[in-house]
Each structure stands twice: as structure tokens, then as C-alpha cells.
Amino acid sequence: MLVSTPDGLSLAAAVAGADGADGIVFIHGILQARLCWKHQMADAGLGRWRLVAYDLRGHGFSSKPEGRAAYHISDRWADDLLAVMDAAGLRRAILVGWSYGGRVMLDFLDRHGEGRLAGLVFVDANTKNAPGHTAGGDFLQQAVSDDLAVSIAGRLAFVEACFARPPSAADRREFAACNMLTPPRTLRDLIGRPLERDGLMAGLSLPALVIQGACDGLCLMASAVHTARTIPGARLSVFDGIGHAPFLEDPARFNSELAAFAAACFR
Numbered sequence: 001m002l003v004s005t006p007d008g009l010s011l012a013a014a015v016a017g018a019d020g021a022d023g024i025v026f027i028h029g030i031l032q033a034r035l036c037w038k039h040q041m042a043d044a045g046l047g048r049w050r051l052v053a054y055d056l057r058g059h060g061f062s063s064k065p066e067g068r069a070a071y072h073i074s075d076r077w078a079d080d081l082l083a084v085m086d087a088a089g090l091r092r093a094i095l096v097g098w099s100y101g102g103r104v105m106l107d108f109l110d111r112h113g114e115g116r117l118a119g120l121v122f123v124d125a126n127t128k129n130a131p132g133h134t135a136g137g138d139f140l141q142q143a144v145s146d147d148l149a150v151s152i153a154g155r156l157a158f159v160e161a162c163f164a165r166p167p168s169a170a171d172r173r174e175f176a177a178c179n180m181l182t183p184p185r186t187l188r189d190l191i192g193r194p195l196e197r198d199g200l201m202a203g204l205s206l207p208a209l210v211i212q213g214a215c216d217g218l219c220l221m222a223s224a225v226h227t228a229r230t231i232p233g234a235r236l237s238v239f240d241g242i243g244h245a246p247f248l249e250d251p252a253r254f255n256s257e258l259a260a261f262a263a264a265c266f267r
Contacts, residue, residue: 001013001014001015001087001088003054003080003083003084003087004083005057005076005079005080005083006076006079006083007065007070007076007079009057009062009063009065009080010062010063011054011055011056011057011062011063011080011083011084012034012054012055012060012061012062013034013052013053013054013055013084013087013088014034014041014052014053014054015050015051015052015088016041016042016047016050016051017041017046017047017048017049017050017051018047018048018049018050019050020049020050021050021089021090021091021092022049022050022090022091022092022093022118022266023049023050023051023052023088023090023092023093023094024040024046024049024050024051024052024093024094024095024096024258024262025052025053025054025081025084025085025088025090025093025094025095025096026040026041026051026052026053026096026098026101027054027056027081027095027096027097027098027101027102027104027105028053028055028056028059028098028099028100028101029098029099029100029101029125030059030099030100030182030187030190030191031059031143031155031158031178031179031182031187032059032060032098032099032175032178032179033055033059033060033061033178033181034053034054034055034060035060035174035178036098036174036175036178036245036247036248037053037247038174039247039248039251039254039255040053040096040247040251040254040255040258041053043251043255043259045255045256045259046255046258046259046262048259048262049262049266050088050089050090052084052085052088052090052093054080054084056077056080056100056101056104057070057071057076057077057080058070058071058182058186058187058189058190059178059181059182060178060181061181064182064183064186066185066186066189067189068189070189071186071189071190071193072189072192072193074107074110074111074193075107075111077103077104077107077108078104078107078108078110078111078112079111080104081095081104081105081107081108082108082112082116085116090116091116092116092117092118092266093116093117093118094117094118094119094120094121094261094262094265094266095108095117095119095120095121096121096123096258097120097121097122097123097125098123098124098125098245098247099123099124099125099126099218099219099244100125101123101125102122102123102125102126102127102227103125103126103127103193103195105120105122105125106127106197106200106201109200109204110197110200114204114205114206117206118206118207118262118265118266119206119207119208119209119261119262119264119265120204120206120207120208120209120231121208121209121210121211121258121261122208122209122210122211122224122227123211123246123247124211124212124213124216124218124219124224124244124245124246125219125223125227126195126219126223127195127197127201127223127226127227127230128195128196128197128198128223128226128227129194129195129196130222130226132220132222133219133220133222133223133226134218134219134220134223135217135218135220136158136161136217136218137157137161138154139154139155139157139158139161140154140158140187140191141154142154142155142157143155143158143179143184143187144184144187144188144191145184146184146185151184152180155176155179155180156176156179158179159172159175159176159179161217161218161243161244162175162218162243162244162245163243163244163245163248163249164213164215164216164241164242164243164244164249165241165242165243165249165250166249167245167248167249171248175245175248198230201227201230201231202230202231202232204231204232205232207233207261207264207265208228208231208233208234208235209234209235209237209257209258209261210224210227210228210231210234210235210236210237211224211237211239211246211254211257212224212236212237212238212239212246213238213239213242213243213244213245213246213249214238214239214240214241214242215241215242215243216242216243216244217243217244218243218244219244221238224236224238237257239253239254
């Protein structure tokens with residue numbers, strides 16, 4: 001389905017699982033798209049609830065507006081997510097945010113509060129710009145290049161950096177293809193948005209699960225520990241031998257833990 005946003009964009013979204021007003025919304029990371037959640041959207045255990053995944057603005061088949069204002073105003077990310085929830089008919093939702101998706105979750109909480117939410121799942125998501133929280137090579141600087149060969153090289157390097165346990169060849173091809181759907185100009189407009197939400201996180205009362213790949217070389221363990229310690233009552237789940245994308249590297253465990261968390265939140 002296509003979802004209209006308050007500032008006139010169109011967001012591509014997919015819905016699966018049961019009909020109902022309680023559901024799970026999956027929010028992907030930078031240079032990705034809703035397709036990365038395919039093992040969750042098709043999971044029978046998670047299908048007890050309504051499942052929603054969407055392409056962030058600037059990504060996948062969603063609109064790609066020009067200018068930094070389209071990406072650096074946090075309320076726009078928050079309103080995008082609310083529009084998706086409304087279009088999917090969700091009364092209450094658990095938000096699952098991977099990597100940059102964790103930032104979108106915090107945008108939503110800052111603007112719309114906790115009233116529509118049942119729980120939060122941060123998946124290898126950095127929540128603070130601080131030394132030791134993130135790492136990585138120069139692939140993003142390559143990815144923003146208008147030189148196609150340079151941009152492709154940077155994006156493929158990013159794909160390789162996401163995995164400690166490589167997923168199937170088909171998943172890797174799709175993952176790499178999604179990386180090419182965000183134009184260099186969009187990526188240039190997007191990067192560099194400030195991030196400081198410790199006060200917000202410290203005041204949350206929602207159940208929260210922090211999932212972290214132990215071998216993630218992009219969003220580091222210090223970031224996950226910070227998130228879990230800052231949000232009251234949050235639980236940290238570490239996936240040994242897993243990198244930046246636990247939901248693709250070990251979907252069976254990821255789906256099982258998410259289903260258990262959702263059952264508790266919606267009880």
C-alpha cells in the first residue's frame with residue numbers, strides 16, 4: 001500500500017499477519033528497505049499480530065524529496081510513522097527499529113509520546129553520538145558519490161560490513177539491491193542529523209528490548225549497553241557470533257524472542 005504523509009510524500013508499505021488493531025511495525029536502517037524484514041513478515045509465530053513494514057522517506061519505493069530539511073526535521077520522521085500506523089489500522093503497536101530505525105522510534109516518542117505504543121525493540125541501533133558507540137569504514141563517503149562505480153563500491157562494502165554470519169545468497173542479493181535505491185543526493189541530505197535523546201529515554205515507561213549482535217562492527221556493544229541502561233527496565237539480548245543484522249543472520253532466534261516479547265506486551 002501507499003501511505004500519504006503530512007508533508008505530501010508517498011511511503012511504500014506492506015502489511016501481513018492477522019487482522020486486528022494490535023501489531024508490530026518494522027523500521028529499517030539507512031540504505032535499506034522494507035524487504036529486509038521478509039523473514040519476520042512471513043513468520044507464523046509473529047503472524048498472530050498485524051505486521052507492518054515500510055520504506056523510510058528517501059529509501060526503497062518511497063518518495064525521495066530533495067533538501068536537508070526533508071530529513072533533518074525529526075517531526076517528519078515521527079509523522080511518517082504515525083501515518084503508516086493509521087493507514088494499517090493499528091491502535092497499539094510495538095516498534096522494531098533497526099540501526100537508523102532506532103532513531104525514528106525516538107523521533108516518534110519525542111513528538112507523539114507513548115500512548116499508541118505497547119513496546120520498543122532496538123535492534124543494533126545507535127541512540128547516542130558518542131565515542132565508541134559506532135564504527136565503520138569510509139563506505140558511506142563512497143556511497144554518496146555521484147561516480148556510479150565509487151558509489152556501488154561503497155554500498156557493497158557496507159553490505160559486507162553488516163554481516164558476521166552471512167545470510168543466504170538470495171538475501172544478500174536483495175540486501176545489496178535495496179542499497180542502490182537511495183540516490184547519492186538523498187544520502188548526502190540525510191547524513192549528519194544530530195542525536196541526543198538520553199533525557200527522553202530515561203523517562204520512558206514502555207517495555208523495551210535491546211537486541212545486539214556481539215560481532216557488530218557498525219553499531220557497537222557500547223551503544224546497546226547505553227540504550228539498555230538508560231531506558232528503565234530495558235532488557236539486553238546479545239546474539240553471539242552475529243553482526244549488524246540479527247533478523248537476517250539468525251531469523252529463527254530473532255523471531256522467537258520478538259514473539260515472546262510481543263506476547264508479554266499485548267497480554
